[in-house]
Amino acid sequence: MLVANTDLNVRSGPGTSYTILGLLKADQTAEITGISPDGRWWQINFPGAVGGRGWVAEQYTSAENTANVPIVQTQPLPAQPTPTPQPTATPVVITEWRGEYYNNPNMSGDPVVIRNDSSINFNWGTGAPAAGIGPDNFSVRWSRTINFAAGTYRFKATVDDGVLLWLDDKLIIDQWHDSSTTTYAADIYLTDGLHTVKMAYYERGSDAVAQLT
Structure with missing residues (x-):
């Protein structure tokens, strides 16, 4: 007992x-x-x-009174199954433009797609820019560090709809609004060496165009 x-x-x-x-x-x-x-x-x-x-x-x-209590053998618990290893995502190798694609027009949350874009020269029309992204109400953030010789450069962004463009965190094009296909330009002097270019873009509806030269 x-x-x-x-x-x-x-x-x-x-x-x-x-x-x-x-x-x-x-x-x-x-x-x-x-x-x-x-x-x-x-x-x-x-x-x-x-x-x-x-x-x-x-x-x-x-x-008390346990001297003659028998030893009881029990079946061990079944072994837990070994978890099946899950494949790890292949890391994205960025050698040119880092493109971060969002399924909303304001780049909120985590990007649905991150990829290497060889250039910013897209005319998606009424189509979607990537798998998992709708054809309307999406946004993209591109960034790249480029080696420039010293001089004055003209940057032109052709978009439908809105665009923001930075050079070394200096905003040089500020056109964050709905529009039909329009080209915006800005001139800036750059010193010799590496400079970071960032472009943000959103598409509201209808045709989608994003180009930077």
């Missing part, structure tokens, strides 16, 4: 990985019917369980 020293989970086997069958409340008694081979779990009479038996942790009980 044993007495529970605290509220105890009664389990289907001798270990915490086994299913909980019920509760043996503090000071409640139970008849001992066996002990686990490691001596850490008592098997007890537990009405309502399959076979009328359950298991409680020995360390949370007080027991």
